[in-house]
Amino acid sequence: MRNVYEDAERAKDKKAALGTDITIENFSSEDINAIDLIDDLSDLSKKDQNTLLSVGVDSNESDRAGSFLQMDQSNIFTSELSDNIELMNTGVALEKYSWLENYIWNAVKPDADKYTAEAAIKEKEDGTFSGYFVRSKPGTKEFFPVQACMFIADTDIMQTAHNIIIAEENSELHLITGCATGDDISSALHVGVSEIYLKPGSKITFTMVHNWAEQVEVRPRTAIKQAENSTYINNYILTSPVNSIQSYPTTYCEGANSKALFQSIISGQKTSNIDMGSRAVLSGYNCSAEAISRAVANDAAKIYARGHIIGDEPEVKGHVECNGLVLSEESSIYAVPILEANSTGLELSHEAAVGKIDEDEIHYLTSRGFTEDEAASMIVRGFLNMDITGLPPILADYTKNVIDMSVKGI
Amino acid sequence: MLLEIENLAVEVEGKQVLKDVNLSIAEGETHVLLGPNGAGKSTLFLTILGFPKYNITQGSIKFKGKDITNLPTSERVSMGMGVSFQNPPAIRGITVKDLLKYESGQSEDEDLNPRMRELANKLKFSEEFLNRDVNFGFSGGEVKRSEILQLLAQQPDFTMFDEPDSGVDIENVELLAEELNVILDKQKRIKQRKRSGLLITHLGYILNFVKADKAHVLMNGEIVCSGNPDEILLEIRKNGFTGCVNCAQCL
Numbered sequence: 088m089r090n091v092y093e094d095a096e097r098a099k100d101k102k103a104a105l106g107t108d109i110t111i112e113n114f115s116s117e118d119i120n121a122i123d124l125i126d127d128l129s130d131l132s133k134k135d136q137n138t139l140l141s142v143g144v145d146s147n148e149s150d151r152a153g154s155f156l157q158m159d160q161s162n163i164f165t166s167e168l169s170d171n172i173e174l175m176n177t178g179v180a181l182e183k184y185s186w187l188e189n190y191i192w193n194a195v196k197p198d199a200d201k202y203t204a205e206a207a208i209k210e211k212e213d214g215t216f217s218g219y220f221v222r223s224k225p226g227t228k229e230f231f232p233v234q235a236c237m238f239i240a241d242t243d244i245m246q247t248a249h250n251i252i253i254a255e256e257n258s259e260l261h262l263i264t265g266c267a268t269g270d271d272i273s274s275a276l277h278v279g280v281s282e283i284y285l286k287p288g289s290k291i292t293f294t295m296v297h298n299w300a301e302q303v304e305v306r307p308r309t310a311i312k313q314a315e316n317s318t319y320i321n322n323y324i325l326t327s328p329v330n331s332i333q334s335y336p337t338t339y340c341e342g343a344n345s346k347a348l349f350q351s352i353i354s355g356q357k358t359s360n361i362d363m364g365s366r367a368v369l370s371g372y373n374c375s376a377e378a379i380s381r382a383v384a385n386d387a388a389k390i391y392a393r394g395h396i397i398g399d400e401p402e403v404k405g406h407v408e409c410n411g412l413v414l415s416e417e418s419s420i421y422a423v424p425i426l427e428a429n430s431t432g433l434e435l436s437h438e439a440a441v442g443k444i445d446e447d448e449i450h451y452l453t454s455r456g457f458t459e460d461e462a463a464s465m466i467v468r469g470f471l472n473m474d475i476t477g478l479p480p481i482l483a484d485y486t487k488n489v490i491d492m493s494v495k496g497i
Numbered sequence: 498m499l500l501e502i503e504n505l506a507v508e509v510e511g512k513q514v515l516k517d518v519n520l521s522i523a524e525g526e527t528h529v530l531l532g533p534n535g536a537g538k539s540t541l542f543l544t545i546l547g548f549p550k551y552n553i554t555q556g557s558i559k560f561k562g563k564d565i566t567n568l569p570t571s572e573r574v575s576m577g578m579g580v581s582f583q584n585p586p587a588i589r590g591i592t593v594k595d596l597l598k599y600e601s602g603q604s605e606d607e608d609l610n611p612r613m614r615e616l617a618n619k620l621k622f623s624e625e626f627l628n629r630d631v632n633f634g635f636s637g638g639e640v641k642r643s644e645i646l647q648l649l650a651q652q653p654d655f656t657m658f659d660e661p662d663s664g665v666d667i668e669n670v671e672l673l674a675e676e677l678n679v680i681l682d683k684q685k686r687i688k689q690r691k692r693s694g695l696l697i698t699h700l701g702y703i704l705n706f707v708k709a710d711k712a713h714v715l716m717n718g719e720i721v722c723s724g725n726p727d728e729i730l731l732e733i734r735k736n737g738f739t740g741c742v743n744c745a746q747c748l
Contacts, residue, residue, distance in 0.1 A: 447586040450548050453570040454580050455600055455647065461571075469590025469630075 091197045095207035098198035105391070106333025106362045109304045111205050114245035114276045117160035119178075119213055122240070124163050128154060135238070135269070142265025142296040143489045144236040150485075152261075155219040155235040159246055162217065171227035172260065173220070177249050180220035187220070190251050194282040194310035194339070202278045202306040206247040218248035218280070223260035223289070232261035232294075232482055239268040239275045239303065250281040254289035254317070261292045261482050268300040274330070275300070281309040285317035287342060292478055294322040294486055297329070301357060305332040315342030315371065320477040321349045324490060328357040328388075335364040335393065340374035340403075351380040352471050352490060355388025355418065364393030364423075369403035369433075376404075381471050382411040384418035394437065395425040401432035411441035412470055414463075498559070499524045499655055499693050500545070505556035507537075507544050514540045515718045518556070522655070525690030527681050529704060529726055530697045532715035533738050538697045539583075541715065542657050545695075546580055547573050560655070579653025579680075581644035583660040583697075587633040593643055594627040600650035616649050620676065637664025645676050656680055656694045662703040674706030683708065701730045714738060 102108050125131065128146035131139070136146040139156075148154050152169035155162070155176075162176040173180075181187050197207040210216050219235050239246050254260045268275060277299070285291055299305060311319050319338055338347040349365035367376030378394035394407030409422035424437035444466050452462035475486050500522040507515040514537045522528050532538050544551040545558060547570040557566045565573055597613050598605060609617075609627070617627060620642045632640055641661060648656055661677060662670050682690040696709060704726060712726035716738055722729065732740055 445586060448588045450570065451582070451586050451588070452591075454546055454574060454582075455596055455651070456571055456574040457599070458569070458571045465591060465595075466588060469588060472590045 094198040095204040098204040103200040122161040144265040152231040171229040178215035218250040222253040223258035225255040228259040245276040252283040256286040257288040272300040274302040279307045283311040290318040292320040297325045299329040307334040309336035311338035313345040323351040326354040331360040333362040337366040343372040345374045347376040349378040353382040355384045355390045359388045362391040366395040370399040379408040387417040393423040397427040398433040407437040409439040501559040529709040537718040577654035579656040
């Protein structure tokens with residue numbers, strides 16, 4: 088497969104440009120068939136089902152177009168509940184469709200850093216691919232979302248996944264991706280490579296909810312390629328502690344009139360080190376992108392909230408918004424909005440505001456009967472509970488519930 | 498007495514703003530507080546409410562017979578105190594409906610009760626409006642009506658209104674005043690009134706619609722005159738606040 092593995096070998100010691108450096112050798116590889124298949128998501132323990140539910144994955148599969156569950160390195164469950172989509176393990180999909188090779192390591196480069204390199208090398212060693220392949224068929228508009236879950240059940244392992252998501256011409260695809268860990272995971276590394284392709288006139292909404300254990304290192308590597316008149320909406324929600332996460336999903340708006348919207352809700356707790364960005368490269372005529380993030384830092388959490396828009400063509404528009412609340416002396420937020428204008432006649436703007444909770448807001452709520460602590464908590468929840476736009480009503484309600492559920496515990 | 502303020506002195510950021518303020522409001526009474534800009538009206542108001550910035554250096558505040566001088570705001574509110582702000586802050590992510598549910602004793606998950614829906618309707622608020630973030634992008638009139646609606650949910654025994662008619666269209670002042678009168682038990686006979694209030698007003702226009710029992714003039718941090726609201730207003734309109742101080746009808 089092209090020079091993927093040579094490139095990966097060369098990059099296996101290449102540190103990522105951002106985020107704390109992880110010693111990959113500290114984590115062990117898991118076999119792709121180590122865990123037995125299950126017949127139904129409800130075969131999981133109640134505890135695991137609840138964990139899945141906390142990241143939006145419903146074991147009853149009600150109102151879902153399909154489900155995919157990867158536990159450690161094993162794909163233990165897949166279901167296709169709609170004729171509008173195809174959903175399977177990426178390795179299986181590659182056997183089924185030879186053309187899929189063109190989409191593998193295309194949007195994300197294997198030599199981007201040592202994590203992508205490690206994922207590629209592992210694929211070569213295993214002789215197959217983990218992760219999921221999902222495709223919406225041309226002209227279809229699937230109302231219900233596909234749900235996918237990456238679950239780490241064993242401690243000290245490295246989980247890799249290589250996901251390929253394709254929305255065919257004039258189709259609509261909604262995805263909920265939940266990532267979580269079992270209770271007793273003291274440490275683990277997750278490297279998820281996601282390559283997302285939007286054909287002309289298509290739309291994808293990709294809602295990702297993370298609920299990792301406190302000692303887990305997370306390095307998602309995501310890139311999106313957008314053809315003309317396509318719309319990509321990325322929602323990211325993280326409200327539980329994690330050791331470190333670094334991700335900078337990047338969309339390439341190559342086709343004319345393509346649109347991208349990134350919305351991130353991040354609550355940093357304990358000693359979490361969170362470096363979360365969104366980047367859009369606007370190279371198609373009249374395309375546009377928005378990157379909006381709300382971050383709250385508590386305890387000793389450190390959050391980098393980045394937004395980067397690159398305008399390469401006239402008539403493109405972009406906006407970055409990074410808002411943050413710092414709630415404790417030991418926590419910190421770095422809001423980094425970056426605008427790059429490489430053409431005339433484009434419109435790029437940004438807005439960043441980081442600070443503490445406004446005392447007037449607390450006092451106002453105490454004058455309505457809330458205690459100061461209740462008021463502060465309500466303000467934080469309200470701040471994070473932004474209206475996620477661009478989703479169909481059922482998914483909007485669902486996402487709102489997930490956010491409500493996540494921020495309630497804050 | 499419902500509210501008794503004795504010899505109150507207050508500092509804000511080290512600067513004395515109120516000195517030796519005495520004020521008593523009985524059950525069922527509505528008082529009005531008049532005074533020029535910077536006289537200390539808002540300071541008195543927010544001190545009664547218990548905001549931490551207002552440092553009481555002398556005197557006491559009693560509410561329903563209990564000394565509340567050092568009580569946090571939320572406890573004063575749970576004892577039956579309510580307030581309508583002139584310029585309340587906008588809070589993202591907290592809707593008018595969220596507050597109304599809390600104020601009327603409902604849980605977050607419940608639907609807003611029919612009584613509140615009816616009152617919202619009466620104050621010309623749509624469902625869409627109730628789902629808006631509180632005070633965010635509200636017009637002056639919407640802010641005031643939202644404040645009054647929240648008080649109708651709370652049903653306090655003692656309510657303070659800071660400039661309730663400022664920024665409100667003339668046609669809506671009457672509507673607002675009607676609900677203000679409900680909050681102050683004005684539809685009841687004098688002896689049957691239980692709920693009390695303190696209105697802060699600059700121009701006194703609202704007093705055409707809400708009758709006060711007593712007026713106080715606050716100047717330079719002191720109550721310099723108390724008496725019949727109509728007479729005091731007349732004097733102020735004729736001779737300004739200084740004239741009122743020298744007026745023989747006072748006290």
